[in-house]
Amino acid sequence: MCEDRQPRRRRDPAATRTALLRAAAELFAERGFDQTTVRDVAARAEVNQALLFRYFGSKQELFAEVLSHNSEALLDSVATQELPRRILENVLADRAGSGAEHTIVAMLRSFSDERAARVLRDELGGSYVERLARLSDSADADLRADLVLAWLFGIGMMRSVLGKEPLAEASDEVIVGYVTRAVSFLLEKSAPSEEED
Amino acid sequence: MCEDRQPRRRRDPAATRTALLRAAAELFAERGFDQTTVRDVAARAEVNQALLFRYFGSKQELFAEVLSHNSEALLDSVATQELPRRILENVLADRAGSGAEHTIVAMLRSFSDERAARVLRDELGGSYVERLARLSDSADADLRADLVLAWLFGIGMMRSVLGKEPLAEASDEVIVGYVTRAVSFLLEKSAPSEEED
DNA sequence: GAGCTTAGTAAGCAGTTGCTTACTTCCGTC
DNA sequence: GACGGAAGTAAGCAACTGCTTACTAAGCTC
Numbered sequence: 001m002c003e004d005r006q007p008r009r010r011r012d013p014a015a016t017r018t019a020l021l022r023a024a025a026e027l028f029a030e031r032g033f034d035q036t037t038v039r040d041v042a043a044r045a046e047v048n049q050a051l052l053f054r055y056f057g058s059k060q061e062l063f064a065e066v067l068s069h070n071s072e073a074l075l076d077s078v079a080t081q082e083l084p085r086r087i088l089e090n091v092l093a094d095r096a097g098s099g100a101e102h103t104i105v106a107m108l109r110s111f112s113d114e115r116a117a118r119v120l121r122d123e124l125g126g127s128y129v130e131r132l133a134r135l136s137d138s139a140d141a142d143l144r145a146d147l148v149l150a151w152l153f154g155i156g157m158m159r160s161v162l163g164k165e166p167l168a169e170a171s172d173e174v175i176v177g178y179v180t181r182a183v184s185f186l187l188e189k190s191a192p193s194e195e196e197d
Numbered sequence: 198m199c200e201d202r203q204p205r206r207r208r209d210p211a212a213t214r215t216a217l218l219r220a221a222a223e224l225f226a227e228r229g230f231d232q233t234t235v236r237d238v239a240a241r242a243e244v245n246q247a248l249l250f251r252y253f254g255s256k257q258e259l260f261a262e263v264l265s266h267n268s269e270a271l272l273d274s275v276a277t278q279e280l281p282r283r284i285l286e287n288v289l290a291d292r293a294g295s296g297a298e299h300t301i302v303a304m305l306r307s308f309s310d311e312r313a314a315r316v317l318r319d320e321l322g323g324s325y326v327e328r329l330a331r332l333s334d335s336a337d338a339d340l341r342a343d344l345v346l347a348w349l350f351g352i353g354m355m356r357s358v359l360g361k362e363p364l365a366e367a368s369d370e371v372i373v374g375y376v377t378r379a380v381s382f383l384l385e386k387s388a389p390s391e392e393e394d
Numbered sequence: 395g396a397g398c399t400t401a402g403t404a405a406g407c408a409g410t411t412g413c414t415t416a417c418t419t420c421c422g423t424c
Numbered sequence: 425g426a427c428g429g430a431a432g433t434a435a436g437c438a439a440c441t442g443c444t445t446a447c448t449a450a451g452c453t454c
Contacts, residue, residue, distance in 0.1 A: 011401050011450055034231040038442060048403055053443060111306075111358055121359045140371075146355065146364035147375055151344075154351020158343065161308055162318045167343035174337075178344055182379045208420055208431050235412060245433055250413060 017055050019045040025066045025106065032109035033063055033116060060115065067119045070103035105160045108153065125149060135187040144186045151179060214252050216242040222263045222303065229306030230260055230313060260307070264316045267300035302357045305350065322346060332384040341383045348376060 023045035027036040038059050042049030056062035104124075110116040125146075132145035155175065158164040167175075220242035224233040235256050239246030253259040307313040322343075329342035352372065355361040364372075 013401065016401080037440080039440095048401095049442095050404085050444080051402065054401080059442065109308075111354075117359050121355075121361045125355075125359075125361050140363070143363045143367050143371070144375065146361060146367075147348075147352065147372065147379075149361075150351035150355045150364065151348045152351070153354060154347035154349070155344065157308075157350060157354065158318075158322075158347045162314050162322075164318045164322050164343060164346075166337070166340045167347060170340050170343075174340070175344065178341065178383060182344075182383050186375060186379055210431065213431080234410080236410095245431095246412095247414080247434085248432065251431080256412065 013055075016045075016047055016051055019047055020052055020055060020062070021066060021069065023047075024062050025070060025103065028063065028066060028106035028110060029103070030109075032106070033059075033113045034110070038062075063110070063113070064115055067103060067107065067116065104153075104156055108157050108161055120153075128152075132187065148183050148186060151183070155179070210252075213242075213244055213248055216244055217249055217252060217259070218263060218266065220244075221259050222267060222300065225260065225263060225303035225307060226300070227306075229303070230310045231307070235259075260310070260313070264300060264304065264313065265320075301350075301353055305354050305358055317350075325349075329384065345380050345383060348380070352376070 020041060024036070024041045027040055027044060030036075031040075038052050039049050041062070042052055052059075052062060056065060107116045107120045107124075111120055128149050129142060129145040132148050133141040135141075136144050138144065155167070159168045162168075217238060221233070221238045224237055224241060227233075228237075235249050236246050238259070239249055249256075249259060253262060304313045304317045308317055325346050326339060326342040329345050330338040332338075333341050335341065352364070356365045359365075
């Protein structure tokens with residue numbers, strides 16, 4: 001008799017792991033950590049859900065893996081670029097599907113989770129801010145950089161998560177242009193540092 | 198014999214409702230919609246949790262009530278003021294505890310929930326943007342206003358939700374000063390409207 | 395081909411969730 | 425004081441969650 005019970009997936013641990021990571025990255029970006037179940041991830045990866053625990057131990061660890069895996073790629077891309085303009089393009093590029101861009105959205109959607117918040121705040125924030133702060137020589141360069149970062153996150157949030165119009169449909173170039181110009185005085189070197197009363 | 202079974206709360210439907218609303222507003226702001234359980238809310242309100250459903254029908258409706266109730270107060274406070282400076286102060290004031298300020302944080306923490314996202318995007322975003330857009334007379338005033346709103350939300354997120362330093366500890370005045378100045382060129386009237394190549 | 399390791403599977407457990415139901419008790423009205 | 429509606433309570437249901445376990449079978453070594 002025909003056996004329809006055979007395991008569909010030929011034994012391939014690496015492929016299985018990758019499939020789970022991919023599916024998880026997508027779903028966390030689409031729905032956030034809480035709203036994504038391990039069964040969802042396994043289903044999209046077309047993998048038995050017990051394997052998720054075999055390979056990653058727990059949902060939390062899977063999440064951490066997604067974050068670290070993709071945020072490394074994200075940081076690499078940032079490291080090779082130098083302007084807030086470039087960074088912003090990176091945050092804006094939620095259409096492009098290399099996976100790394102998903103990550104910011106996933107974190108924005110999941111930052112009620114402590115781990116996502118930590119990565120967003122420390123790792124990513126730290127690296128971005130470090131680069132941004134170099135663009136200014138004022139005493140509070142870090143604060144200024146934080147403000148810029150807040151803007152980038154806010155824009156990403158309103159575009160990808162809220163879908164707020166007209167911002168969501170605006171071209172990257174226009175947004176980059178505005179933000180770059182508005183922010184220029186925050187990040188310029190040798191600011192006049194004139195305090196307003 | 199002593200009866201320790203008597204209901205602590207004297208019959209007072211209005212007070213019960215209010216207590217539930219208050220507790221819910223606090224908890225949604227602290228943890229977000231998903232991470233808040235109806236048992237949490239009832240416990241903080243010191244109310245039997247079945248009453249939550251008696252008064253609000255469902256957790257979703259309670260959430261909606263919190264949002265609409267407090268965002269009205271929020272919009273009122275905005276309506277009496279006129280500058281993005283004021284709006285920003287409002288977003289920043291998560292310490293002040295009138296309840297209305299909680300709301301933005303609650304929404305920022307819960308916007309994976311469709312309802313929170315909707316309020317954030319449509320009602321609040323709509324009203325803020327309307328006021329902000331009036332400050333500019335350029336053709337894309339709405340987009341510029343969206344960008345400003347994104348900044349305000351981003352700052353609120355990084356301060357209240359992520360707790361990113363040094364932004365979280367920075368004084369409101371400093372932040373307001375920077376943002377107001379950086380944003381001024383976005384929102385000024387009769388902008389030169391010179392396109393960059 | 396025997397035997398071992400391990401990828402993959404099916405089933406289900408224990409805890410939590412939002413919500414309901416059947417009940418008790420308060421309190422104004424007559 | 426009886427009574428009836430409404431406020432408040434206790435208990436639990438059904439669904440879902442992350443995770444585990446006991447198992448099957450694939451594939452490498454010899």
